[in-house]
């Protein structure tokens with residue numbers, strides 16, 4: 001039976017900007033089950049990132065309720081929220097925010113090192129994750145010595161190092177070329193398959209969104225559509241190849257038209 005990981009009820013977020021109220025989330029109800037892979041799509045300004053930040057405990061809602069892994073986040077202190085965040089969520093952003101003075105392996109270990117865990121404890125996991133994202137041989141490279149796609153793969157490995165139940169990704173391939181994006185997209189499916197991690201991705205990439213089993217479309221701070229496609233995930237061998245072959249980054253775009261934007265589809 002499906003187990004809810006994220007339960008959102010009547011979620012609202014209002015910003016006050018220059019004395020004016022901006023109602024960015026206007027009553028969102030959404031349940032995400034454990035192990036789901038969900039695309040969040042919609043036009044620019046629809047509130048996708050704000051929604052992601054709220055369920056990621058990076059931003060406080062102004063109304064409604066969020067339950068994460070059974071815990072009601074309402075009225076929790078910032079330190080309690082940080083503790084839930086650290087043990088439950090891994091983040092992947094458009095810009096990877098790797099620390100330039102540390103190598104790939106150290107960057108992957110960093111969330112654990114910050115928590116006071118030992119290098120000895122973290123290193124085997126970090127090495128395994130780097131291998132899973134196809135960078136087993138690049139552990140000693142600093143971010144400046146890696147391509148954009150490789151840096152983003154290090155960021156994905158870093159997001160996984162504390163074994164989160166949930167990965168929240170905000171335009172994780174928005175900064176990458178089409179072929180590199182495709183390899184990264186396959187990696188998300190591979191991570192879901194291998195670790196059972198629930199994944200929520202904000203994306204403008206039509207091909208990526210359409211490959212997801214569930215697509216939630218936002219408009220003006222509300223959910224406009226929530227479609228479960230029943231689509232099978234991409235072929236495991238394709239995903240595995242993408243995860244182990246850095247060369248896949250240079251692979252040509254598929255005929256599905258990766259790189260097209262969902263917004264373009266919104267406004268035919």
Ligand SMILES: Nc1ncnc2c1ncn2[C@@H]1O[C@H](COP(=O)(O)OP(=O)(O)OP(=O)(O)O)[C@@H](O)[C@H]1O
Nearest residue numbers: 015016017022024043044045046047048049050051
């Ligand atoms: N801190 C803030 N203060 C005021 N307004 C904000 C703040 N953060 C976001 N907004 C506004 O909220 C609206 C929704 O922003 P959000 O980033 O969630 O949209 P989005 O759907 O992710 O858009 P995009 O696809 O362009 O990234 C925008 O109009 C934005 O200007």
